[in-house]
Amino acid sequence: MSVIEERLGELGYVVPEVAAAVAAYVPAIRDGNYVYTSGQLPFVEGKLPMTGKVGHGEGAVSPEDAEELARICALNGLAAARGVLGSLDKIAQVVKVTAFVASDPSFTAQPTVANGASVFLGKVFGDIGIHVRSAVGVAVLPLDAPVEIEFVFKIAE
Numbered sequence: 567m568s569v570i571e572e573r574l575g576e577l578g579y580v581v582p583e584v585a586a587a588v589a590a591y592v593p594a595i596r597d598g599n600y601v602y603t604s605g606q607l608p609f610v611e612g613k614l615p616m617t618g619k620v621g622h623g624e625g626a627v628s629p630e631d632a633e634e635l636a637r638i639c640a641l642n643g644l645a646a647a648r649g650v651l652g653s654l655d656k657i658a659q660v661v662k663v664t665a666f667v668a669s670d671p672s673f674t675a676q677p678t679v680a681n682g683a684s685v686f687l688g689k690v691f692g693d694i695g696i697h698v699r700s701a702v703g704v705a706v707l708p709l710d711a712p713v714e715i716e717f718v719f720k721i722a723e
Contacts, residue, residue, distance in 0.1 A: 570654035573690055574644075584649040585609045585642050588708060594646035599721045601657075603646045605666065605714040607707075608638035617710040620679060621670025627712040629675055636665060636682030639715040643683075644690075647719050659720040660687050660697040666714045669703035676701040683715050 571581060584593050585607065594603040608614060618625065620632040627635075640663075648654050665680035667673075680701035687695040707714045 568653045568655040570644075570657070570690060577689060579641060581645050581648060581654070582609075582611075582641065584645045586612070594650045596650045596721070599658075599723060600661070601647045601650055601717075601719045601721060603643045603717045603719075605708075605716050606639045606642040606646060607709065607711045607714055608635035609642060610638060614709060614711055616712055618712060619668050619670045619673075620712050621673040623670060626670055626673075629673075629678055632667065632679040632712050633682030635711075635713045636679055636715060637686045639665075639713055640683035640686045640717070643715060643717040647717070651721065656721050657691070657694070657719045658722040659694045660691055660717070661720050662716075662718040663687070663697050663699045664716040665699065665701045666704050666707060667701065668705070668707045668710070668712050673703065676703045679713060680715075682713075 591604050594601055616627050618627050620627045663683055667676040667679045
């Protein structure tokens, strides 16, 4: 077992199997010393635990739940990276995280939602988990997911 997967176990997580693509793309691809993931949805055992817009009104996904969904996206991003690398120990740096949040028009806390992934990656990787990031509010995401996140990882030479 890899050092990173042991660390995940200490934190109470297991890297899932790579989520199946929902269209004509691959979950991740390596190009030189970088791995780029496709947008990762918060699938748990092949299903979205929640759907809808993030906000504060009745029927909305709460910001706190959306943060947890972002953490699930990060775990799925690690699964996608492991799928092309064989081991997460090959990751030398989490470079970039781009979070898309399906938001109610009045919701403006997309960065807080994205923190679910960012804080998680910091706990898993320590200093090499520090990354640049964008957090964008969007009208709708595939399958009515509340959150979708892309990752860029630098690979050790």
